[in-house]
Amino acid sequence: MKIAIVSVSNKGQKLALKLKEKLDSDSTIIRCDLFHKNVKKYLKIAFFEYDAVIAIMASGILIRTIAPYIESKVTDPAILNIDDNGKFVISTLSGHLGGANSLTNKIANLINAVPVITTSTDVNRKLGIDVLSKDLYLSIDNTNEILFFNKAILEGREIAFTLNPNKNYDYLTDYLNNNTLEIVLSINYSSNVNPDEIHVNLDEHKIVLKEKKIVVGIGCRRGKEYEKILEAFEKSLNDLNIHKSRVNMLSSAEIKKDEKGILELSEKLEIPVNFVDLEKLKLFESKDIQKSEFVKSKFGIYGVCEPSALITAGFDSKLIYKKTSYDGVTVAIAISK
Structure with missing residues (x-):
C-alpha cells in the first residue's frame, strides 16, 4: 500500500512524522510520503496517486476538498481522518474495497488512538462480501451487487458459494473458520466454475469473485x-x-x-x-x-x-x-x- 499523509498544523506535522517513522518499517507499506499545508493541491495529488490518504486535519476541510474527486467505492482510495491530537482515527471513505477500515485499525494501534468505523456490516459484526474479497485478494465482477449481498448478510440470509471441485480452496475455508465476523453460507461444487473463481448466489443475484494473481x-x-x-x-x-x-x-x-x-x-x-x-x-x-x-x-x-x-x-x-x-x-x- 502506498500512503500519503497530509497535515495542516505544526502539531499535525509532528504526528505525521511520528507515524511515517512507524510505517516505514512495515513491509506491507510500499511507500509513505508526507505533505504539509497547501491542502487543495496535495489532497488532489494524494487522491489520485496513492492507495490511501491519511488527512490530519478537521473533517470539514477534508470532506470539502475531496468531494469533487469522489467517484466509486471500487476506484476511490482509502481516506482516513485524524485530529491534531491523534485521539481518533476515522475511516472516512472506501472502508472495504479501499481498505480504509483495516488501515484505520492499524493506524489507531500505532498511535494509541480510538478507531472510528461506521460501515454497517462492521458495526453489526457481519462479514461483508466486499471485505471477504479484499482480504482474499479477489476481484468482483459486478460491484453493483455488493449492496444486495451485504444487506442479505445483515439480515442473516444464507448465500451460496460454488467452487470448482478440483481446486484447492484451503485459503477460503481457513479464512471463514478463523474469521470472527458472522456470515451464513452454504458451499457447493461444480466443474462449471473456473478454478480461479468463486461464484456467489442468492435468489436471482450473482457475483463472481476471481483470484488476482x-x-x-x-x-x-x-x-x-x-x-x-x-x-x-x-x-x-x-x-x-x-x-x-x-x-x-x-x-x-x-x-x-x-x-x-x-x-x-x-x-x-x-x-x-x-x-x-x-x-x-x-x-x-x-x-x-x-x-x-x-x-x-x-x-x-x-x-x-x-x-x-x-x-x-x-x-x-x-x-x-x-x-x-x-x-x-x-x-x-x-x-x-
Missing part, C-alpha cells in the same frame, strides 16, 4: 537451504495474512534457475516458479522497487525479488510487500491488477 518473488544467497527459504516465505505471508494455497506463482531471476532451495520450495508447495530473463530485469523500471548497487555490481540488475515478482504478476501489477531480508533470503510479493 499473487506472486512471491524470492532472492537468496547461493546455496541457501530450503528450510531458510521456506521460513522467509511463511513469515512474509503471515505479515499479509495470506494462506500459502492462495499463492499463484513463485518468481526469481534466471540466474537462480538451478537454486535447489527455490526449486524444492516450488516442488513441495506445488506452486510453479517463473525465472525471469536477465534482459527483462535490466529493462524493467518502477519507482516502487528498491535498488541494490551490490546486486547491480554482481549481476547487472538492481534487484531480484521485487522486479521478478512484478514482471511475473503482469502489466500494471503492484507490490503489496516490499523487499524484506530474512537471513540471506529476500522476499517481495506482487499482485496483478
Whole structure:
C-alpha cells in the first residue's frame, strides 16, 4: 500500500512524522510520503496517486476538498481522518474495497488512538462480501451487487458459494473458520466454475469473485537451504495474512534457475516458479522497487525479488510487500491488477 499523509498544523506535522517513522518499517507499506499545508493541491495529488490518504486535519476541510474527486467505492482510495491530537482515527471513505477500515485499525494501534468505523456490516459484526474479497485478494465482477449481498448478510440470509471441485480452496475455508465476523453460507461444487473463481448466489443475484494473481518473488544467497527459504516465505505471508494455497506463482531471476532451495520450495508447495530473463530485469523500471548497487555490481540488475515478482504478476501489477531480508533470503510479493 502506498500512503500519503497530509497535515495542516505544526502539531499535525509532528504526528505525521511520528507515524511515517512507524510505517516505514512495515513491509506491507510500499511507500509513505508526507505533505504539509497547501491542502487543495496535495489532497488532489494524494487522491489520485496513492492507495490511501491519511488527512490530519478537521473533517470539514477534508470532506470539502475531496468531494469533487469522489467517484466509486471500487476506484476511490482509502481516506482516513485524524485530529491534531491523534485521539481518533476515522475511516472516512472506501472502508472495504479501499481498505480504509483495516488501515484505520492499524493506524489507531500505532498511535494509541480510538478507531472510528461506521460501515454497517462492521458495526453489526457481519462479514461483508466486499471485505471477504479484499482480504482474499479477489476481484468482483459486478460491484453493483455488493449492496444486495451485504444487506442479505445483515439480515442473516444464507448465500451460496460454488467452487470448482478440483481446486484447492484451503485459503477460503481457513479464512471463514478463523474469521470472527458472522456470515451464513452454504458451499457447493461444480466443474462449471473456473478454478480461479468463486461464484456467489442468492435468489436471482450473482457475483463472481476471481483470484488476482499473487506472486512471491524470492532472492537468496547461493546455496541457501530450503528450510531458510521456506521460513522467509511463511513469515512474509503471515505479515499479509495470506494462506500459502492462495499463492499463484513463485518468481526469481534466471540466474537462480538451478537454486535447489527455490526449486524444492516450488516442488513441495506445488506452486510453479517463473525465472525471469536477465534482459527483462535490466529493462524493467518502477519507482516502487528498491535498488541494490551490490546486486547491480554482481549481476547487472538492481534487484531480484521485487522486479521478478512484478514482471511475473503482469502489466500494471503492484507490490503489496516490499523487499524484506530474512537471513540471506529476500522476499517481495506482487499482485496483478
